[in-house]
Amino acid sequence: MTELLEKATGTVRKVRPTWPVVLLGVAAVILLLAVLREITGAQDVASSGTVRAAIRAAMPIALAGLGGLWSERSGVVNIGLEGMMIMGTFGAGWAGYQWGMWAGVAFALLFGAIAGGLHAIATVGFGVDHIVSGVAINVIALGAGQYLAGLAFTGKQGGGPTQSPPVEPMSTFDIPGISNLAQTLESKHWFFVSDLGAIVLGLTSRLTPLVIGGLLLFVLTWWVLWRTTFGLRVRSCGESPEAAESLGVNVYFYKYVAVIISGALAGLAGAFLVNDSTVYREGQTGGRGYIGLAAMIFGNWRPGGLLAGSSLFGYTDALRLRSGGESVHALVLLLAVLLLFYAIYMLRTRRSQALASVALAVGLLAIFVLTDEIAGDFTGMTPYLTTLLVLALFSQRLRMPKADGQVYRKGSAG
């Protein structure tokens, strides 16, 4: 069905990656990291600790991005993700410290969904510009979060106007068998094998139900949106609402549902942050809603790509935390080499791009050679710079839902 739809709109430009290709790609990335670790001696480039930190950093972004995916697949741009996430952190903190983290998750979903509902009423019901409404929601949610936190947490044991009392986090668990084997492998420091072991260990140990649940939501989203009638209708609202309406699809209904789900997912991303830091704190989201949006665009409005984008972001963010100066220094080398490869790839078709890439690569190489490590403030920039660079390289291959961001009025199909 998907292929048919995309063939009909004539937008398929390249073959969708198959499983062997994806696996080969993953192996290539691990090999690259192993080589990088050997050359630069920066052990944290591929360690289980980094992978674990990367998951922690990537999950909230991925969930916010998944919220963006639902909304934009139905044709509504959602820049209010940040605000919906703030509502989620407040909900998780408020319910979490009183009745436990599971209640926190429930309220995060609820509060996020309410903010999503507001966005839906403004954009779908009243036809307000999507970005304008999103910005307004961010302003309201910021104020609401601070005001409500001041009311709910002031004077409570361990809490204050900007912070909730501590929340009992969810217990963690290992996947037995695999994690033990992986741990043995990582400790051997064998080339490639130990790197693989480190990554597997990071992926299978000290997991929380929220990580597993979040990943399941990705599978579920893919299945619902690309394998069910409901999902086809949601996507048809994002591609061509007029056509959908002419086929009897209630466009408003599907848009409302998708945007409310979007808010709930952003709220869940907030709950993840609260569980992770065991407390609600003012300014906790730190722009992750926006980065989720960028990760979704990077992922070409598809769940798999979004997950890859969030992982990239989470990884660069984790490196900063794990002996940042040294690790990011190593990353500069990797980036320079990748840019050189890109330049070679582009040499035949686009001379000017290739030259720009080479210039950038030479600059990065110079930084790598002339310094021993990267200053703290610059390692903090890494995730944002990476996102910008990646978008600059790949934006033109992306295809957003055709009617994304356009205001649709019922009956305009005629």
Place this chain on the structure above:
Amino acid sequence: MRFDVRRAALTLAAPLLAIIFAVLVTSLVLAVAGDPVGEVWSTIFSKPKPRNIVNIINSGSVLYLSALAVAVGFRMNLFNIGVDGQYRLAAFVAAYVAGEAWLPGKLNVVFSIVVAIAVGAIWAGIAGLLRVTRGVSEVISTIMLNSIATYLVAYLLRQVSAKGTNNIHTNDIPVSSQLAGFKIVPDAPIAVYTLSLLAVVAAVFYWLLLNRTVFGFNLRATGQSESAAVASGVNVKKMIIVSMLISGGIAGLIGMPLLFGDSYNYGLTFQTGLGFAGIAVALLGRNNPIGIAFAALLFAFLNEQSNALQLTAGVSNDIVNIMQGVIVLSVVVAYEVVRRYNNAAEQRRVAAQLESTRQPEEVAA
């Protein structure tokens, strides 16, 4: 003509209705939360003291500049969310330049302002360049550039500050370059920033640019219909770059009144977040230079008057953020409703006219 009067009335009715609606929603929130509703409003709508009036003018003019920077982009459907990063980076570099005092007295001020405009324009220009050459949405790139600016300023600030001290800031501007301000409000212990005048200058520039130049015409045309603009020979790529440069240049001015009238250096306490407030103000003022002035004064008024809330009513002044957000959202909803109503009325009117001109013919036949 009578139709136009009604139309103008409707346009004015929208923001008024939005403010009333926002007051109702905020009251509801306060009531549900168990805070004293009456005392909150009596505090906010009490007569401002001379000192408060000066503060309102000062922060209003700064908000005005911020909103104008956003509005330039809005007029051609460009969303410059990066005003925040642009003005912080520009204010930092300008503060450094002014603090080094390479030029004497007032020349130093002028030079620093030029530098601020240039830095703001360059930072915004990156987003413009990425948009036209690489197709990166300016919404995303400016958000990323905001974060990058935060780290960049933090790094540079540490480089230029005196080593071994805790007061991290650029060198103080020499006294000869500090501006005393205008004592236009009687009995006020503080003065209106001299560089509040920049808001007036920028307003005139904005109005002339948009309404009296070919560039402004093209800009508005591109904003209303890109395909029509392209068909009439507008180079949209060039327009995007130039608009971003202008937007960033105005953004560079935002920090100047504060820098030369109050803080005299750029440090960790320099006011942040003005760029985001500017988006809301621009939306409320409908990108119109006069509308934005009212919106900026309203926001500044609410901010200033809410400072006393904690003392008089025991309510956190965060409530004002909720109110401002609700105003923005309800005002755009109101404009949309009014627009639809006008369209429908226009259609009815035209239909009625057609009907009345056709009828006699039929009778005659």
